[in-house]
Amino acid sequence: MPVVDFESLKSVTDIPREAERLLAKPEKEIHFSLNILVYPLGLVEADAYVVYHNTARGPAKGGLRIWPSVTLEHTRDLAELMTWKTALVGIPFGGGKSGIALDPRALPAETKTAIIKEYVHMIAAELHAGAYVPAPDLGSTPSDMAVIYGETHVLESVTGKPPRVGGLPGRREATGYGVAHVAELTSMALFGRPVSGQRVAVQGFGNVGEWTCRFLAARGARIVAVSDLTGGVHRAAGLDVERLAQHARDAGGVAGGEGDAISNAEVLELDVDLLIPAAVEHVITAENAARLRAQVVIEAANGPTMPEGEAVLLRRGIPLLPDILANSGGVIASYVEWRQAKSGAMTRAEETYQTVAEQMEAAFARVQEFAAQRAVPYRIAAQAVAVAELIATMRDRGWIPA
Numbered sequence: 441m442p443v444v445d446f447e448s449l450k451s452v453t454d455i456p457r458e459a460e461r462l463l464a465k466p467e468k469e470i471h472f473s474l475n476i477l478v479y480p481l482g483l484v485e486a487d488a489y490v491v492y493h494n495t496a497r498g499p500a501k502g503g504l505r506i507w508p509s510v511t512l513e514h515t516r517d518l519a520e521l522m523t524w525k526t527a528l529v530g531i532p533f534g535g536g537k538s539g540i541a542l543d544p545r546a547l548p549a550e551t552k553t554a555i556i557k558e559y560v561h562m563i564a565a566e567l568h569a570g571a572y573v574p575a576p577d578l579g580s581t582p583s584d585m586a587v588i589y590g591e592t593h594v595l596e597s598v599t600g601k602p603p604r605v606g607g608l609p610g611r612r613e614a615t616g617y618g619v620a621h622v623a624e625l626t627s628m629a630l631f632g633r634p635v636s637g638q639r640v641a642v643q644g645f646g647n648v649g650e651w652t653c654r655f656l657a658a659r660g661a662r663i664v665a666v667s668d669l670t671g672g673v674h675r676a677a678g679l680d681v682e683r684l685a686q687h688a689r690d691a692g693g694v695a696g697g698e699g700d701a702i703s704n705a706e707v708l709e710l711d712v713d714l715l716i717p718a719a720v721e722h723v724i725t726a727e728n729a730a731r732l733r734a735q736v737v738i739e740a741a742n743g744p745t746m747p748e749g750e751a752v753l754l755r756r757g758i759p760l761l762p763d764i765l766a767n768s769g770g771v772i773a774s775y776v777e778w779r780q781a782k783s784g785a786m787t788r789a790e791e792t793y794q795t796v797a798e799q800m801e802a803a804f805a806r807v808q809e810f811a812a813q814r815a816v817p818y819r820i821a822a823q824a825v826a827v828a829e830l831i832a833t834m835r836d837r838g839w840i841p842a
């Protein structure tokens with residue numbers, strides 16, 4: 441499903457025909473086979489893809505997904521999402537993505553490493569040129585990024601590396617840091633009050649959900665419910681995030697942690713100030729949107745809201761802060777890591793957070809202004825700000841008429 445509906449977007453902003461044509465399709469797609477003979481498994485074969493959606497603003501940036509459901513179509517959509525996200529938050533990257541259609545959970549660690557080395561071998565020209573810059577995504581880890589670096593020997597060819605291998609202090613928690621920061625900005629803009637004291641429900645307690653909870657709790661918010669694949673916990677007075685994180689580590693999930701048991705579906709429908717879906721896509725549908733009681737939804741996951749669900753929320757006056765802004769902290773931190781690798785400088789976590797905050801504040805201000813002036817939802821406003829950036833860049837580069 442393409443990320444942007446050009447017809448809706450064109451009703452609020454001018455998009456030259458040539459720009460629409462360039463943004464409506466990917467610039468380049470590579471489909472290749474990864475074949476490797478390992479023992480005792482025998483021949484492991486997988487389809488693999490690299491998509492460059494649009495590189496007007498810089499190298500194609502986007503994670504490496506290793507998951508059985510990976511397809512060219514989905515990789516294409518995810519690459520497009522990166523084009524809009526990087527343009528919106530003003531970093532010098534374009535949109536890209538790569539994928540390997542394999543189940544990493546079924547592979548011995550050495551086999552996965554061998555597969556990743558083969559992936560580097562197959563797209564060596566792309567990686568050495570710095571034209572596509574991978575990062576961790578579903579099914580790939582910082583250690584996998586270290587393996588990619590080990591093959592290219594070029595520090596800036598990949599981001600999301602462990603800090604000891606040229607990675608960035610603060611990268612791991614940057615997406616959650618950004619979600620918490622944008623929640624603060626949204627709360628001030630919509631309700632005129634900080635997140636301190638507000639009730640928050642979070643679906644998902646992985647990298648993004650856990651760090652979002654930590655940073656929001658540090659700002660004084662009350663995390664009243666959290667859920668993950670194992671179930672959920674609810675405590676009206678607020679959960680102790682560190683204790684919950686320890687429980688989740690020990691028990692393999694949040695279920696059974698301090699508080700009352702609550703289902704994943706119930707977490708979405710709680711009476712809270714902020715609802716933060718931070719797990720998977722398509723969890724807010726037309727059906728449950730009618731029952732949501734949050735004051736605002738902050739999309740920490742990619743694509744958690746179905747278009748029909750969003751329409752119901754907007755009709756009910758529940759605003760929604762879109763994924764391309766809310767979860768952009770990770771790619772902003774990736775930019776800092778790439779810059780660090782190119783310069784040889786060392787970066788402190790506080791500098792990473794500061795850059796995330798600055799880029800998100802600038803983007804939020806532009807989105808807020810556009811939404812207020814044109815009386816459109818935040819998602820349309822964010823896309824309009826991004827498309828204006830992309831159009832201006834493509835003009836600068838002579839890709840479309842001046």
Ligand code: NAD
Nearest residue numbers: 615644645646647648649668669718719740741742767770
């Ligand atoms: P993760 O794998 O670390 O965690 C996912 C969490 O969601 C886990 O707690 C899991 O139990 C839970 N979950 C999975 N399926 C669920 C379901 N059906 N119902 C409820 N909970 C479920 O992943 P992550 O890195 O935290 O990413 C979460 C989302 O944020 C994804 O949409 C991802 O694309 C997006 N995102 C992540 C980053 C990043 O830097 N990690 C950056 C931008 C966007």
